[in-house]
Amino acid sequence: MTDDKNVKTSSVAPKRSEEKGKKRKHGFAHALYTGEISYGFIERRKLWYSISLIVIAISLVGLLVRGLNLGIEFKGGVQFRSPAHVAASTVDDVRKSVLSSGVSDMDSTEVVSLGSDSVQVQTRALDNDETTKVQGAIAKATDTTTESVTYSKVGSQWGEQITGKAIKALVVFLILVMLQIWAYFRHWKMSIAALIALLHDLIVTIGVYALVGFTVSPSTVIGVLTILGYSLYDTVVVFDKVRENVQDIEKRDETFAEGANRAVNQVLVRSINTTIVGVLPVAALLFAGAFVLGSGPLEDLGLALFVGMIVGAYSSIFIATPVFTQLSENEPAMKEHTDRVLRRRERASQKGVHVSAQTVAAEGPGDVASITGGERHQPRRSTRSERKK
Numbered sequence: 001m002t003d004d005k006n007v008k009t010s011s012v013a014p015k016r017s018e019e020k021g022k023k024r025k026h027g028f029a030h031a032l033y034t035g036e037i038s039y040g041f042i043e044r045r046k047l048w049y050s051i052s053l054i055v056i057a058i059s060l061v062g063l064l065v066r067g068l069n070l071g072i073e074f075k076g077g078v079q080f081r082s083p084a085h086v087a088a089s090t091v092d093d094v095r096k097s098v099l100s101s102g103v104s105d106m107d108s109t110e111v112v113s114l115g116s117d118s119v120q121v122q123t124r125a126l127d128n129d130e131t132t133k134v135q136g137a138i139a140k141a142t143d144t145t146t147e148s149v150t151y152s153k154v155g156s157q158w159g160e161q162i163t164g165k166a167i168k169a170l171v172v173f174l175i176l177v178m179l180q181i182w183a184y185f186r187h188w189k190m191s192i193a194a195l196i197a198l199l200h201d202l203i204v205t206i207g208v209y210a211l212v213g214f215t216v217s218p219s220t221v222i223g224v225l226t227i228l229g230y231s232l233y234d235t236v237v238v239f240d241k242v243r244e245n246v247q248d249i250e251k252r253d254e255t256f257a258e259g260a261n262r263a264v265n266q267v268l269v270r271s272i273n274t275t276i277v278g279v280l281p282v283a284a285l286l287f288a289g290a291f292v293l294g295s296g297p298l299e300d301l302g303l304a305l306f307v308g309m310i311v312g313a314y315s316s317i318f319i320a321t322p323v324f325t326q327l328s329e330n331e332p333a334m335k336e337h338t339d340r341v342l343r344r345r346e347r348a349s350q351k352g353v354h355v356s357a358q359t360v361a362a363e364g365p366g367d368v369a370s371i372t373g374g375e376r377h378q379p380r381r382s383t384r385s386e387r388k389k
Helices: 002-025 028-034 045-065 090-099 128-142 156-185 188-212 218-246 256-292 297-329 332-351 357-363 384-388
Strands: 077-083 110-113 118-123 150-154
Touching (some): 188 218, 188 297, 218 256, 218 297
Antiparallel strands (some): 077 118, 077 150
């Protein structure tokens, strides 16, 4: 008898653990994927468009008012390097010494430490007399000789060449992206939507640089081109799910917007997790560049990656997919399908009949009034008095 109780107890425990396991599996992500929970990303697209337009406007105002803080690679200047025993106050001491050297317009001077045994100073373009004064000020601050402080002059022509090549690379990149997306999805409207999302990411990222005042260096250009690739990757993942959901949409009781919205909900958790995993090391890179090592390539690269990855994940969900949905819904065939679905639902609600996607798929995309309602004709049963006759 005791053994039976133990057997019953041991058999109940696994069932409870299985139920708990099922409940854990059916969490928020599973509910989004199966449609138990759905957020109207496509339905609220005007809200996302408004938010993006405001952010773009702020970015453009920042660019026009503050402009970009171009590094000496783009505008020309002088770069000094001096041996020094780097301590916590070394960078500030060198900067103060340069500012008090008697040379005018040195507010934009950048000082960074290179490891623990040298510092680097970047200034505007200087003549020979100004170069000698700054060289002496750096030597005094780092407790070394003037001859130990080396310098090199960077012309603006080099920066102009870099800028021209970067613009050409960006144009070629955008053209190849459009062709690649068109070739993969066989839908040119996806190429347009992806291009709009990329331009959105580009403007916002550059606008943040203008507002924050970080130096735009070759590292920044590398970072911007990198985040365009990341944004495109996230957009392609979402588009792939959209294509799967809207395939043969005209045979189902679902509008194009509903299929696209279901796709966004299904990939939402994945996009969030991917972005968090990618942003965390970039945030560490940005923190080290901005607060540990001082201004330099790490800071320039880190900010571009940090902003671009977050904006890229946002645009793939809130910009690219709604724009593609809007372009597709304007097609005559899709308009007709949407109207047909809405009419079908209205009739079904009036008659209390539910029209499932499977029913529509079985009967075809045409009007399904004959299977959803209408007058029913059944054999009439005769009364008892009529049967006696």
